[in-house]
Amino acid sequence: MKPSDFARKGSKYRDRTDVFFDKALSQNGKVNHFKTDQGLVEMGGFEITRQTKTGKTTKIVSNYFDFAEMRGSAGRARMNAAKRAFNSLMLAGLRGKNNIEFTCNNVNSRNRDIYLDLGDFEKTEEFGGRGANTTRQNFGTEYEKSLAKSLQDWKQGLPVTRWSDHVTAITTQVQEKHGAILEVIATGETDTKRPLVQKGSNILISVGGGTLTTDIGMKVADIVLRCEKSDAYLSVKYGDTLSFFNCGVAGGGKNNIRLFPEGDLRRGEVPSAGQAYLDMFGIDHTDFLSVFERYVGKDAASASVENHLRTVTLTNSQKSALQDLIASGVGKGYWMTHYDGGKLHFYQITDQYLRDASSLIGNTIQLQYGGGNGKAKRINMIFETKLYEFSFNVRNKSGGVYPTHTNGDYFKKN
Secondary structure: OOHHHOEEOOEEOOOHHHHHHHHHHOOOOOOOOEEEOOEEEEEEEEEEEEEEEEOOEEEEEEEEEEHHHHOOHHHHHHHHHHHHHHHHHHHHOOOOOOEEEEEEEEOOEEEEEEEEEHHHEOOEHHHOOEOOOOOOOOHHHHHHHHHHHHHHHHHOOOOOOOOHHHHHHHHHHHHHHHOOEEEEEEOOOOOOOOOEEEEOOEEEEOOOOOOOOOEOHHHHOOEEEEEOOOOEEEEEEEOOOEEEEEEEOOOOOOOOOOOOOHHHHHOOOOOHHHHHHHHHHOOOHHHHHHHHHOOOOOOOOOOOOOOOEEEEEOOHHHHHHHHHHHHHHHOEOEEEEEEOOOOEEEEEEOHHHHHHHOOEOOOEEEEEEOOOOOOOOEEEEEEEEOOEEEEEEEEOOOOOOOOOEEEEEEEEOO
């Protein structure tokens, strides 16, 4: 799920926050079961991390909300405070240092805490997604399919009953660049996995099969427009937060790079590929290991490492490596078709756009060892380029301690 599932156009969206809390509290006919990419879980609470500014002073503030403290009449005030904090964060969006992390238990192994981000939750029927025994879909998928259908109807001279303004904007700009549209092909269900690979000392995002290229139009296309001069590839996105990549780090699967295998980390060792990945962000190897070795839970008396919030100045080689990683992910040769729920952002990803999108502002990035409060089993890496704000992390989301995934989200600057 995404913040836009709960807040849009400056206010909360429908009654979804209330439904979310009803489920977590098993009240009003709801059950505390949430579908996630780690299976069915029960929610125990959530921690909100925000960047606040008073005068010239900026600091990171984290607050934990335990659903056990929100039950009954005695917990009503705490529940209302939690809802206000939740809605405020959803309105602000998960950009920069803003974050929310949920404490959960897998329903089949309640003795193991699982820490999940909002994006790890499946958008089920009560939040506008697909439910059991129904054909209702996640809105992002529905938008992609219905947009393709509307473009096909337009091409066939049929009435366009949905997204007519989007169709007009897309067809006008595409035909100016590529010539008359001859055919509309929906390709959204093809394989678009893009695993991390190592090239020399660099970690990059591939187009699959170990192939490296920034010309990724065919790989990321959800809709292909066959045109007189050249084909136009449309990458369709929905929501305010866009996923840059989401990859396993333990190795073992096909084409999965061995960044941080648990056995190695338990021995205090980081494989060469993992070292290259950490070095790119200026992450201290010893402190990285300490985040996971010293993890005891959210009730820890202090952060797992000293000075857990750091500003790191990258060397020229580190900056170049990070920019190469960004460039391999953003790529070029396609049209970004991004509907944020209120407005369509349609623009061509050209060579110049790629250069700007991957050009870091300055040489510094923000690191959060153990997350915003220093007590979580994750490290966050926050930085920005000329066009985007990025939030990367390395974390565990399977109920264990040592990292299982690295992923990155990005936000288009206004």
